[in-house]
Amino acid sequence: MTTLASALISAGFPSPAEPDAADQLDLNQHLVTHPIATFFVRVFGNSMLGAGIHDGDLLIVDRALMPADNCVVVAILNGEFTVKRLKKTREQIILLPENKSAKPIPILPDDDFEIWGVATYVIHALSSQQCLQRSRLCPS
Amino acid sequence: MSFTHSAANNAYNDHAFALVDCNNFFVSCERVFDPKLRNRAVVVLSSNDGCIVSRSQEAKKLGIPMGAPLHEYLPLMLAHNVAIFSSNFVLYGDMSNRVMDALDQFTPYKEIYSIDEAFLELNFIDPAERSRYARIIRETVIQQTGIPISIGIAPTKTLSKIANRVAKTSPEWNGVLSLYDAHNVDEILKITEVRDIWGIGRRLALRLRAEGIYNAYDLKCAPDKWIRKNLSVTGLRMVLELRGTPCAELAYRSPKKSITSSRSFGRPVEKIAALEESIAHHATRIGEKLREEELCARLLFVHFRTSYFREGPRHNVTEGPVLIVPTAHTPKLIAAAQKVLKRTFKPSFAYTKSGIIVNDLVSDSHIQQDLFVVEETREKEEKLMRLIDSVNQLDGKRTIFFGASGANHSWSAKHDRRSQNFISSWDELPRVRA
Numbered sequence A: 001m002t003t004l005a006s007a008l009i010s011a012g013f014p015s016p017a018e019p020d021a022a023d024q025l026d027l028n029q030h031l032v033t034h035p036i037a038t039f040f041v042r043v044f045g046n047s048m049l050g051a052g053i054h055d056g057d058l059l060i061v062d063r064a065l066m067p068a069d070n071c072v073v074v075a076i077l078n079g080e081f082t083v084k085r086l087k088k089t090r091e092q093i094i095l096l097p098e099n100k101s102a103k104p105i106p107i108l109p110d111d112d113f114e115i116w117g118v119a120t121y122v123i124h125a126l127s128s129q130q131c132l133q134r135s136r137l138c139p140s
Numbered sequence B: 001m002s003f004t005h006s007a008a009n010n011a012y013n014d015h016a017f018a019l020v021d022c023n024n025f026f027v028s029c030e031r032v033f034d035p036k037l038r039n040r041a042v043v044v045l046s047s048n049d050g051c052i053v054s055r056s057q058e059a060k061k062l063g064i065p066m067g068a069p070l071h072e073y074l075p076l077m078l079a080h081n082v083a084i085f086s087s088n089f090v091l092y093g094d095m096s097n098r099v100m101d102a103l104d105q106f107t108p109y110k111e112i113y114s115i116d117e118a119f120l121e122l123n124f125i126d127p128a129e130r131s132r133y134a135r136i137i138r139e140t141v142i143q144q145t146g147i148p149i150s151i152g153i154a155p156t157k158t159l160s161k162i163a164n165r166v167a168k169t170s171p172e173w174n175g176v177l178s179l180y181d182a183h184n185v186d187e188i189l190k191i192t193e194v195r196d197i198w199g200i201g202r203r204l205a206l207r208l209r210a211e212g213i214y215n216a217y218d219l220k221c222a223p224d225k226w227i228r229k230n231l232s233v234t235g236l237r238m239v240l241e242l243r244g245t246p247c248a249e250l251a252y253r254s255p256k257k258s259i260t261s262s263r264s265f266g267r268p269v270e271k272i273a274a275l276e277e278s279i280a281h282h283a284t285r286i287g288e289k290l291r292e293e294e295l296c297a298r299l300l301f302v303h304f305r306t307s308y309f310r311e312g313p314r315h316n317v318t319e320g321p322v323l324i325v326p327t328a329h330t331p332k333l334i335a336a337a338q339k340v341l342k343r344t345f346k347p348s349f350a351y352t353k354s355g356i357i358v359n360d361l362v363s364d365s366h367i368q369q370d371l372f373v374v375e376e377t378r379e380k381e382e383k384l385m386r387l388i389d390s391v392n393q394l395d396g397k398r399t400i401f402f403g404a405s406g407a408n409h410s411w412s413a414k415h416d417r418r419s420q421n422f423i424s425s426w427d428e429l430p431r432v433r434a
Helices: A004-011 A027-031 A129-133 B010-014 B025-033 B057-061 B070-079 B089-103 B127-145 B157-169 B185-190 B202-210 B216-221 B224-242 B272-292 B330-344 B375-395 B404-410
Strands: A038-044 A058-062 A072-077 A080-088 A093-096 A113-123 B017-022 B042-045 B052-055 B083-085 B110-114 B117-121 B149-154 B176-178 B258-269 B295-306 B316-327 B351-363 B431-433
Touching (some): A072 A093, B017 B089, B017 B127, B017 B157, B025 B042, B025 B083, B042 B057, B052 B057, B089 B110, B089 B117, B127 B149, B149 B157, B157 B176, B157 B185, B157 B224, B185 B216, B216 B224, B272 B295, B272 B330, B272 B351, B295 B330, B316 B330, B316 B351, B330 B351
Parallel strands (some): A038 B431, A080 B431, B042 B083
Antiparallel strands (some): A038 A058, A058 A113, A072 A080, A072 A113, A080 A093, B017 B117, B017 B149, B042 B052, B110 B117, B258 B351, B295 B316, B295 B351
16 A cells, blocks of 8 residues: 555655555445445336436445334335335334325235335436446546 | 253353354345245255255255255155255355354354354353343344344354254244253253264264164263263264363364465467466366365455566456355366356457465365265265375376366356346346335
């Protein structure tokens, strides 16, 4: 690992282009608090558009977090993964979509229901893949 | 000497081993990412789809035995809509690491015993609190990783294995059994057949039964003199452990962490055939070194690159780790390495160096035989490797060697029913409906 001081000593002046692993920002550090409990999943469907979750987006799911009221959660409902906002009242649990065309889902006693993890971040591409791949010469 | 009696002396208080074991580990891994499997019978097959190496509770209830050949049970499984999977070692390796790391939240004293088992030392927890502590461990691991585990706690490793087995198989314990608060330890030993005691193989179990020793309690009560005469010192140690006297500490990983074999080529090579040969050579060397040290490797890296100094396009590959069945078996190492090479090789580069690195080394006496490979197959493999090693030592290196070209077809593993790369591929992530 090169520190600023050692770069000064070895090269006479610090090169702004010199990569330094310790100084580089790591998105994992920003997005993944609990690596052993964190998983990535792919979204399909549009029921959570209001929360900024689009079809095809990547979700970061943290299983170490306690699912509290108003969290966005990935749940298993009757054998299928679903992402919704969690509404916990004293009487019942409701999965809330964030799209007017979708209805709230109250969890019934007979449902096979489990909260799989808390969705912490969504990664959403802002442009088409075609656009994202068109670059000037630059190593990828 | 009874166990409750030994509870009074110091040895009892000084040691507390917890054996953590993942329930039906491979099946549980599949279930984390596929909710449809939760109430369905599921089995996972060995690395070449030969036999069944992991079964869900529902599959066990159907009478499908561990290690059963796939073809024998296929009709039964199809009739009962059993979900059948090839081994997805990348997935299981990742999930194993997560479970093992999760355990570090609770104790620094951990021995990873196999892909799905670890011994912990919990002597710093008050004896009466140990089962409560273990419940917290269990709940946490299940919540964070999705993998259900069982925990057995006892003053010796052998007893912790027994406690774990009972915790797992009797629902009344709900996954945790501490012999520190079990009222009658002897009753637990009585329901443990000798063949289910750690370290007792099939043959020894038959011999013991012939002597009228049917369960762990019988063995615990056998006279020392008889044991020493019939079972040697190892047997005596096992019996002492059954009585509550620890004879084995936590074994940490072998000091040797990794083994490398690599070399620069005489002149640059472009063809995959040449690289394949060199990789086979390195795999052979690594197999020899592993067997010399009585170790098996779990992870393998393949490395090849163009020159750092010559002109021309550059390609530098270090691919791995790929998870392999813990092995020191040369054909398996060759097959694993060449598969990686095939996947990562790009033509039209002048390669100047290749090599293989293996790490995550475990002592080969620690490998549990029945998990992946039928015992006899493994014995045969070992015999073959010993023969080759001894011939090569007598007659000089490479008297007997593996024809690398033959490796390509016959050793490539079958995996027709493998699940998605849920963790290791962006294109295969679990899908959730919004």
